[in-house]
Amino acid sequence: MADSILVSAQGLTKVYNRGTEEVRALDGVTFDLQRGEFTAVVGVSGAGKTTLLHLLGCMDTPTSGELLIDGQSTRGLSDSALTRMRREQVGFVFQHFGLLPTLTVMENLTLPTLFSKKEAKAYANELLERVGLTHRRNHLPNQLSGGEMQRVAIARALINRPQVLLADEPTGNLDSANGEAILQLFHQLHRDGLTIIVVTHNPILANATQRQLVLHDGRLVP
Amino acid sequence: MLILALKNLTRRRLRTALTLFGIAISVGVLACLLAFGKGYEAGLGRELNNMGIQMMLVPLGCPYDAAARVLKGKTLDVSLPAESVKTVRREVGVEIAAPMLMATLPRPSEGRTDLWVGVEESIRPLKPWWKMKEGSRWFPDENSVILGAEAANVELRQVGDTFFSPETGRKFTVCGVLERSGTSDDSQFFVPLATAQAMFRQPDRITAVAIRLKDPTLIGDVSKRLQEVRGAQVVTMAEMMGTFLNLIGSVRTLVLAIAIVALCISGLSVFNTMLSAVLERTRELGVLRAVGASRSQVFSLLTVEAVLLTTLGSAIGVILALLFGHFVELIVRFFVQIAPSEAFLILSREVIQDCFMVGIVVGLGAGLYPAWQASRLQPVDAIRAD
Numbered sequence: 001m002a003d004s005i006l007v008s009a010q011g012l013t014k015v016y017n018r019g020t021e022e023v024r025a026l027d028g029v030t031f032d033l034q035r036g037e038f039t040a041v042v043g044v045s046g047a048g049k050t051t052l053l054h055l056l057g058c059m060d061t062p063t064s065g066e067l068l069i070d071g072q073s074t075r076g077l078s079d080s081a082l083t084r085m086r087r088e089q090v091g092f093v094f095q096h097f098g099l100l101p102t103l104t105v106m107e108n109l110t111l112p113t114l115f116s117k118k119e120a121k122a123y124a125n126e127l128l129e130r131v132g133l134t135h136r137r138n139h140l141p142n143q144l145s146g147g148e149m150q151r152v153a154i155a156r157a158l159i160n161r162p163q164v165l166l167a168d169e170p171t172g173n174l175d176s177a178n179g180e181a182i183l184q185l186f187h188q189l190h191r192d193g194l195t196i197i198v199v200t201h202n203p204i205l206a207n208a209t210q211r212q213l214v215l216h217d218g219r220l221v222p
Numbered sequence: 223m224l225i226l227a228l229k230n231l232t233r234r235r236l237r238t239a240l241t242l243f244g245i246a247i248s249v250g251v252l253a254c255l256l257a258f259g260k261g262y263e264a265g266l267g268r269e270l271n272n273m274g275i276q277m278m279l280v281p282l283g284c285p286y287d288a289a290a291r292v293l294k295g296k297t298l299d300v301s302l303p304a305e306s307v308k309t310v311r312r313e314v315g316v317e318i319a320a321p322m323l324m325a326t327l328p329r330p331s332e333g334r335t336d337l338w339v340g341v342e343e344s345i346r347p348l349k350p351w352w353k354m355k356e357g358s359r360w361f362p363d364e365n366s367v368i369l370g371a372e373a374a375n376v377e378l379r380q381v382g383d384t385f386f387s388p389e390t391g392r393k394f395t396v397c398g399v400l401e402r403s404g405t406s407d408d409s410q411f412f413v414p415l416a417t418a419q420a421m422f423r424q425p426d427r428i429t430a431v432a433i434r435l436k437d438p439t440l441i442g443d444v445s446k447r448l449q450e451v452r453g454a455q456v457v458t459m460a461e462m463m464g465t466f467l468n469l470i471g472s473v474r475t476l477v478l479a480i481a482i483v484a485l486c487i488s489g490l491s492v493f494n495t496m497l498s499a500v501l502e503r504t505r506e507l508g509v510l511r512a513v514g515a516s517r518s519q520v521f522s523l524l525t526v527e528a529v530l531l532t533t534l535g536s537a538i539g540v541i542l543a544l545l546f547g548h549f550v551e552l553i554v555r556f557f558v559q560i561a562p563s564e565a566f567l568i569l570s571r572e573v574i575q576d577c578f579m580v581g582i583v584v585g586l587g588a589g590l591y592p593a594w595q596a597s598r599l600q601p602v603d604a605i606r607a608d
Contacts, residue, residue: 059512060602080516086601087514094605098509102229112513114223156513 006163006195007033007056011065014051014218025051027218028065033164033197038190040206041199043215049199050168052215056197057092057166058085070163087116091157093167097149099141099156106137109156116160127155131185147178154185164195171202183208223519227526230499238531241488241495245535245584246542248484249577253543254550255477256573261566262554263467275348276441277458279310279319279431279448301427304419306451310431313447315440320345323415324429325422327389336373338411340418340428348432351403357381358398361414367394368412371402376409390421485580488535489588496528496592507596508604521597528589529582536581540574 014026026048033039041049054060055067058074061082067074069089074082086092099108109128113120128134131151141149150170157165170186171179183205190196200206214221231238281300301323310319323340343360346352358368358381369379374396379385383396394413402408419425435444441458448456500507507520515523551567 054602054605057512059605060600083511083514083516086512092512094509094512098505098512098605100226100506100509102233103226107225111510114226115510115514115516115519160514 004035005032006035006037006070007197008068009052009056009065010067012052012055012062012067013064014048014055014060015063024218026055026062029215029218029220030065031213031220033195035163036190036193036195037211038186038196038209039198039211039213040209041197041213041215042201042206043221047215048218049215051218053166053168053197053199056164057090058082059092087112087160089163091160091162091165093150093153093157093165093170095169095172097141097146097153097173099149099152101141104138104140105133105144105152108141108152109159111156112160118160120159123161124155124159127158130188131155145178146174147181150174150178150182151185154182154189158189158194164197165189167196167198169199169201171200171205179205223523223526224530227523227530230503230523230527231531234495234499237495237498241491241531242535242538244484244488244491245532245581246538248481248488249536249539249581250542250546251477251484251539252481252580253540253569253573253577254547254567255474255481256576257543257547257567257569258550258554259470259474260570260573261568262470265566275432275459276435276438277433277445277448277456278462279306279433279451279454279456281430282453282455301424301429302431302454303452304426304428306454307428307431309451310433310448313444315435315437315444316433317436318344318347318432318434320348320432321415321428322430322432323418323422323424323427325418325424327387327411327421329389334376336411337409338413338418338421340415341412342415345432348434349407351405352407353401353403355381355399355401358400360398362397363395364414364417365392365394366397366414368398368400369396370400370408370410370412372408373411374399392417392421485584488532489584492528492531492585492588493592495531496524496589497595499527500524500592500596504599504604507599508601508606511599511601511604517597520599521593524593524596525586525589528593529585532581532585532588533578536578539581540569540577543577544569 009029009031012026012029013024016023016025029048029052041052043049051060055062055074056069058069058077059082061074061077069085072085072089074085077085100111103111106124106128110120110124113124125134128137131154133148133151133155136144136148136152141152144152150173154165154167154170157167167186170182174182179202186196186198186205187208196209198205198209206212279302281302283300304321307319307321310316321342322345325338325340327336327338329336346360354368361368369377374380377385379396379399381396381399384393385396386393400407413421415428419427433444433448435441441460445456445458448454510520510523547567547569554567
């Protein structure tokens with residue numbers, strides 16, 4: 001069932017150089033993710049979770065090993081090819097939301113379409129309705145609560161209809177009520193068939209996923 | 223992209239406003255300078271041509287200063303013998319030779335100084351802008367006076383009135399009043415040449431001779447021959463215009479250099495603003511890259527911001543030049559000895575286009591490096607920068 005594998009990591013290694021010191025953030029990580037799977041990446045701080053997410057989000061390239069997304073290897077891809085992957089295959093949700101403060105909710109939501117040059121006004125309205133923020137479309141981020149900002153960030157990540165949604169600590173800056181709302185939203189998206197990978201410290205969110213990848217010192221714990 | 227760039231510029235309003243102000247001032251100065259250069263040359267040429275004077279005989283000294291003072295209605299400290307006008311008239315190429323004696327008459331009781339000009343009727347063809355008010359006529363006797371429009375206003379006199387001049391002990395009859403012409407003639411008192419010579423105790427002296435030639439192509443030969451007149455020198459209007467344009471040209475070069483320095487400083491200010499924006503917005507630029515912006519799109523965004531900033535600044539500069547250009551014109555008139563009487567600071571479409579072009583070039587020049595820096599950011603490094 002090779003077709004059902006959306007993400008395949010083979011011996012992913014990422015090494016950073018901090019002065020003379022070599023930091024091995026990821027060390028030979030290998031796993032496959034099925035299409036439509038809801039996965040949590042867990043582990044203590046510094047285990048390599050965010051590094052893994054950045055590699056999956058095509059925002060960085062591995063030092064060695066291979067990553068395939070929808071059958072396409074990211075190894076040796078040019079910057080513009082990686083940009084195209086980020087634009088078309090991946091939706092990314094940041095822990096700190098990553099909303100542009102000068103843009104309204106609607107403008108933030110449609111920001112990726114500015115670069116992909118896709119017309120997505122109708123879909124943007126649909127997404128806004130889905131995350132329950134239609135009434136906030138003309139508000140600026142500083143007029144929203146943390147939970148609302150995170151919902152806008154999730155909607156923005158979905159605007160280009162990605163294959164996989166990546167979320168870095170999506171409930172990290174939220175209270176439990178808002179965290180619960182985000183969890184429900186992820187469940188809904190998962191039920192619709194979206195592949196979701198979340199990096200989290202939140203055990204409730206981690207336990208709600210189908211599968212957990214546990215990282216420790218850059219290695220995957222079996 | 224344009225809206226995104228515009229919104230980014232409104233983020234630090236004070237910084238953006240200061241940068242805009244710097245560009246606006248530089249572009250405004252540049253606009254005035256370009257408009258002034260073209261308008262001054264055209265206006266001065268038109269005015270000198272309209273006078274119908276091709277040359278002027280003036281006392282020895284700086285000929286351009288003397289000619290300019292005579293043309294603008296100011297007195298000279300030196301004079302010519304009245305005989306010299308006869309020498310000029312004997313010259314075959316001369317059509318009209320009009321002698322003038324100019325003298326000031328202090329009026330302490332009125333708190334002003336009047337300028338009296340002694341003339342002969344030969345001056346009339348050389349003053350084509352002279353229009354007499356109804357009832358006016360040329361001097362019927364030696365105690366007649368023709369008043370410029372402003373002089374008549376100040377004296378509260380009209381044609382037919384008489385008045386006594388205590389300073390000279392003479393009683394004058396107003397035989398004519400000139401219509402307002404916008405020239406220095408408006409404030410002058412014109413009397414027969416002999417009367418002026420008697421009033422100011424300068425018998426057989428004149429200030430200058432205005433000359434019109436039968437054929438303007440003879441100007442070189444006539445000028446050469448008239449240089450022989452003792453105690454006098456000839457200055458042609460073409461030479462005078464050339465000298466003044468050279469003088470103005472030097473001032474323009476100096477001001478242009480200042481404007482260029484100001485533009486460079488504005489460019490550095492835009493550079494600083496854009497570079498600060500890149501540093502402050504590193505994380506946001508990372509987000510843009512993460513959601514699918516390519517390097518060239520990030521580069522374009524920052525370049526658009528810089529060009530938008532300088533284009534807006536240029537627009538404000540042009541508006542400032544339109545609003546305050548006439549003050550600059552007043553200052554120029556105050557400092558420049560000879561200036562056209564009509565408005566000469568005209569912001570043409572061409573000048574405005576040039577200013578916008580300069581603004582855009584400065585914006586591009588100043589924005590390229592920060593834009594290139596921004597486009598080189600790796601998304602993951604930019605996101606980590608917070």
